[in-house]
Amino acid sequence: MVAMSGAQPEKSRGRQGKAVCALLLATSVLALLRPAPLHAQETELRGEVSESAIRSDQQRKARQLALATQGQQQSANTAQDDAPPRTYLPASAGAVPDDTGTDAATGSIFDPPQATDDTSTDNPTPPKPRRRPSSAGQNTAGQDKTKADAKSKKKKKTAAATTDTTSSTTASTTDAAGTTATDQEAANRRALTIDSADRQKLDPGAERTAAIEGQNKKAEDDPFAPTGVKWGSFVIRPSIEQGLTATTNGDSSSAGTSALLSETALRFTAVSDWRENSATIDGYGLFRETVSGYRVHDAQGRIEGQLNVDLDNELRAIAKLGYEAVPETASSPNAIAGVSTQPLRQTIDGSLGVEKAVGKMQYTLTGAVSHDFYGDAELSDGTTLSQKDQDNTLYTATLRTGYEISPALTPFTEIEVGRRAYNQRIDDEGFERSSTRLGARAGLQLDMGEKLSGEFSAGWLREAIDDKSLEAISGATVNADLKWSPERGTTIGLTGKTTVETTTTAGESGDILYSGRLTTERQIRANLTANAALGFDWRDYVGIDGHDRILSAETGLTWWLNRYAGLTTRVRTEKLTSNLPGRDYTANSIYLGLKVQR
Known part of the structure; x- marks a missing residue:
């Protein structure tokens, strides 16, 4: 009896210790994963992702790319008619810091988390852990570098081929911008008086035509000469x-x-x-x-x-x-x-x-x-x-x-x-x-x-x-x-x-x-x-x-x-x-x- 009663407290104490250890471990893992959700992806430790989410994300990006391409074409065609909005330029250099931020979020599931008021995110994001590359990875990196060089050469050729088109588009945009500037300057002029338009001299080609009764007719040599009666060709x-x-x-x-x-x-x-x-x-x-x-x-x-x-x-x-x-x-x-x-x-x-x-x-x-x-x-x-x-x-x-x-x-x-x-x-x-x-x-x-x-x-x-x-x-x-x-x-x-x-x-x-x-x-x-x-x-x-x-x-x-x-x-x-x-x-x-x- 004594022996049985003495063994029960020891077993209960051991269970409680395991529970505490498990709780501490879960808390540590949660604290590490919350501020850096992409850490596992960057370190090639990505977990399971839904195929439907990936497919919808790709379709949305394709639509956005098509809309962007169509918008660029319309902008090039209507560059002479619709001037682009003027970008604000500060009066002195350094008055406003340059925009050094990254590209805007696309709404993808792979975008970084947005800033929130959560106090748990006040700490800076820890640096991404890097894994030592293996020999296979080094070979793959070399191949990627070669492909990158080839792509760079192709891009240079493409840029040279599209120089003329870009120049013409830029010229049209410049003309449209100049026209817009002229219109804005004209809009800032002093308003004309009500009767100023009446005082302006008309263009000789746009003058009012005199009435038929008021035209100067050539005087007849003999105003009392007989006019005659038309009869056939006589x-x-x-x-x-x-x-x-x-x-x-x-x-x-x-x-x-x-x-x-x-x-x-x-x-x-x-x-x-x-x-x-x-x-x-x-x-x-x-x-x-x-x-x-x-x-x-x-x-x-x-x-x-x-x-x-x-x-x-x-x-x-x-x-x-x-x-x-x-x-x-x-x-x-x-x-x-x-x-x-x-x-x-x-x-x-x-x-x-x-x-x-x-x-x-x-x-x-x-x-x-x-x-x-x-x-x-x-x-x-x-x-x-x-x-x-x-x-x-x-x-x-x-x-x-x-x-x-x-x-x-x-x-x-x-x-x-x-x-x-x-x-x-x-x-x-x-x-x-x-x-x-x-x-x-x-x-x-x-x-x-x-x-x-x-x-x-x-x-x-x-x-x-x-x-x-x-x-x-x-x-x-x-x-x-x-x-x-x-x-x-x-x-x-x-x-x-x-x-x-x-x-x-x-x-x-x-x-x-x-x-x-x-x-x-x-x-x-x-x-x-x-x-x-x-x-x-x-x-x-x-x-x-x-x-x-x-x-x-x-x-x-x-x-x-x-x-x-x-x-x-x-x-x-x-x-x-x-x-x-x-x-x-x-x-x-x-x-x-x-x-x-x-």
């Missing part, structure tokens, strides 16, 4: 004039008396707007009717067209065609005394010419045809008197040669040959009136623009009648068509014409009529125009000793109310003096009317 400018004429001689004859006449004048001009060739059509109609006084009832008119066609090699063709209807005037040599109505003379004429320029020489060949036919005369007793024996046709051919001394002066010569053929070879009086024509002229053509233009010529014309008992009609010829503008708004014109007039009077061959007109037009104001004219006619009879002299003068005004309507007035005087009996007369008249144009 522009037509029609006009109508209606007025009253008070005259002292109703029909301009030796037996005429005063009368109040109603006058209506229709005129039009049509001009083509073709690009190369051109065409014009002109026409007029004049109607006179007695309102009171001496009986007058007549109408006359003319229409003519001209076509210019450019062929080739300085060759141009000119074609003309016209029609005219005019009653014989009481002062005409062919007028019939004692009739109530003079016969109506109608004329159809046409011509075709070809112009050719060879150097400074100019050649023009023109062929013309003119046919006159007469109506019957109404006698006072109501009977009629035929005038068919006066119907005739004139054929002519003219060759013109000119030499251009200068663009303004071109002297020329003309040769004309022709034949006049009567419908009745022998007239009612038994005479053969057909004749042969021959003429020559020399003149000068002027072209000085608006200042002076036109031509004039002088020559000789002879028309020999087939009947030898009748004297040939011959004499000097003078023709002119000149326009001179001494100043703007003033135009002076001079026209002259020589005409051979035939007759069927027994024993007479006909006469030569010389006509001349001097006209002046002055634009006093834009809507007020004045005009004046002086006329001189001389008729020389062939076969008898007779002549007529006609003097005339006229002046007028036109006041435009607007572009389409105006008031016009004119005063005219005319006097015929002849050495033949019963031909003298004097006529004075005044006209007032309204003119409408389009």
Whole structure:
């Protein structure tokens, strides 16, 4: 009993000592492992690690590497647009210590522990124990060193290959950084005032465009000229004039008396707007009717067209065609005394010419045809008197040669040959009136623009009648068509014409009529125009000793109310003096009317 009781305390004491030793050993091991969890790994004493944790850690690192690579590429592509943030640089060296820390933690299970407030970690981490390398380890270290040298060489080559790319990327980054710096400097400038933008001078190319109504339009040369009406490829400018004429001689004859006449004048001009060739059509109609006084009832008119066609090699063709209807005037040599109505003379004429320029020489060949036919005369007793024996046709051919001394002066010569053929070879009086024509002229053509233009010529014309008992009609010829503008708004014109007039009077061959007109037009104001004219006619009879002299003068005004309507007035005087009996007369008249144009 004693022995058993004495042995129990000894056994209990031994168990307690083992427990204390085990507790001390566990505490020591825990104290060593807690501050250095990687010590076992570094000393190749790593314990068991979960495969799933390692796999997830590797996948996360791969994703982070891919994101980092993508971010670098995007940064290189947008280096010029998005400038990198500026790194703060201290004013003096050493103001802020350099960042010498290690790379940031990646969150891996192999990262070192983060600093905590645990008092048990105040002690510094003990140095890593190093194990003496074995011979196998030394061999492995040598192989690793060789591989490291090879990798170093490869890295140097790679760095050299990527130098250009890095340089371009750096340059782009530098430019972007400079732009960012400029933007930041501009953002720090003093703010502009509210009205400073309005005070700045605009770029000439960005100035406000003026309104259409406010643009300066070029002033028209004649603001009251007719605008015309577009009809196909022609522009037509029609006009109508209606007025009253008070005259002292109703029909301009030796037996005429005063009368109040109603006058209506229709005129039009049509001009083509073709690009190369051109065409014009002109026409007029004049109607006179007695309102009171001496009986007058007549109408006359003319229409003519001209076509210019450019062929080739300085060759141009000119074609003309016209029609005219005019009653014989009481002062005409062919007028019939004692009739109530003079016969109506109608004329159809046409011509075709070809112009050719060879150097400074100019050649023009023109062929013309003119046919006159007469109506019957109404006698006072109501009977009629035929005038068919006066119907005739004139054929002519003219060759013109000119030499251009200068663009303004071109002297020329003309040769004309022709034949006049009567419908009745022998007239009612038994005479053969057909004749042969021959003429020559020399003149000068002027072209000085608006200042002076036109031509004039002088020559000789002879028309020999087939009947030898009748004297040939011959004499000097003078023709002119000149326009001179001494100043703007003033135009002076001079026209002259020589005409051979035939007759069927027994024993007479006909006469030569010389006509001349001097006209002046002055634009006093834009809507007020004045005009004046002086006329001189001389008729020389062939076969008898007779002549007529006609003097005339006229002046007028036109006041435009607007572009389409105006008031016009004119005063005219005319006097015929002849050495033949019963031909003298004097006529004075005044006209007032309204003119409408389009």
